[in-house]
Ligand SMILES: [Zn+2]
């Protein structure tokens with residue numbers, strides 16, 4: 001089968017951005033698009049013909065080695081595919097011909113402290129799709145039947161893909177933010193996750209005022225179209241301070257800025273795996289008066305299931321830019337240089 005494969009970590013070379021990791025090779029095309037053995041499935045697994053796969057900023061982190069994965073690896077953890085083969089030990093009710101989604105949570109042990117307390121995202125043996133096992137930048141992918149989600153046959157596959165990570169992780173961050181009616185809510189960074197979460201908030205909490213902070217005028221324009229109450233540059237002061245906020249950016253300084261803009265007792269949720277620059281906090285300025293900050297790690301099946309059902313119920317739209325499998329490197333470059341409005345998706349079949 002055709003697949004886009006990462007064989008060696010490399011810094012993604014993008015015009016206009018300086019080299020940051022001199023120890024790594026510096027490549028425009030870090031993925032090799034090649035013929036690669038199709039996966040073979042074992043007990044409890046299903047084989048999917050991949051229809052579409054979302055491109056996530058985590059994939060940039062994987063390529064550049066900030067997230068450690070097996071090598072070689074086929075990235076891609078927002079997979080929509082059609083089941084073409086079912087392994088033994090079935091029982092999940094998933095059959096040949098079903099269209100399903102696969103997310104970052106590829107498998108968990110089901111037995112550890114975290115799995116038994118509804119926090120399988122923190123499982124000690126969390127297996128990540130497109131990292132610990134091959135993912136969806138390929139014509140075929142294997143998945144565990146207990147970790148796939150039915151996609152309605154009428155759904156648009158390309159627009160469904162970004163819900164599986166950008167949407168689901170953003171939704172987890174929203175749950176951790178404990179949003180309440182009537183509060184002021186800030187979104188820092190307005191990419192794949194935030195453009196979905198803004199719509200979810202406007203549906204679930206219509207009385208919440210949403211302020212969007214982004215360096216990109218294009219992203220601010222999309223935020224206004226999707227119902228943001230105020231938009232500005234991260235250095236701009238909003239009309240009032242925030243009760244809750246999510247920081248979606250890879251920039252350390254933004255975490256400090258978001259905490260500075262919180263009301264007393266406010267909560268900031270940081271939704272990014274690795275910050276590329278240091279988070280420097282001053283106790284008095286950023287944390288005093290009962291402000292709290294927490295991170296989000298991975299997703300659980302509950303996050304994905306709930307977000308998919310909210311998206312279907314309320315008609316949540318995803319803005320996508322479509323690439324072919326052969327253009328996977330271009331999608332990564334465009335994502336790294338913030339040229340994507342919404343989500344990048346590889347349309348594979
Ligand atoms: Zn992701």
Ligand SMILES: [Zn+2]
Pocket residue numbers: 108109110111112113114115116120123124125
């Ligand atoms: Zn576990």
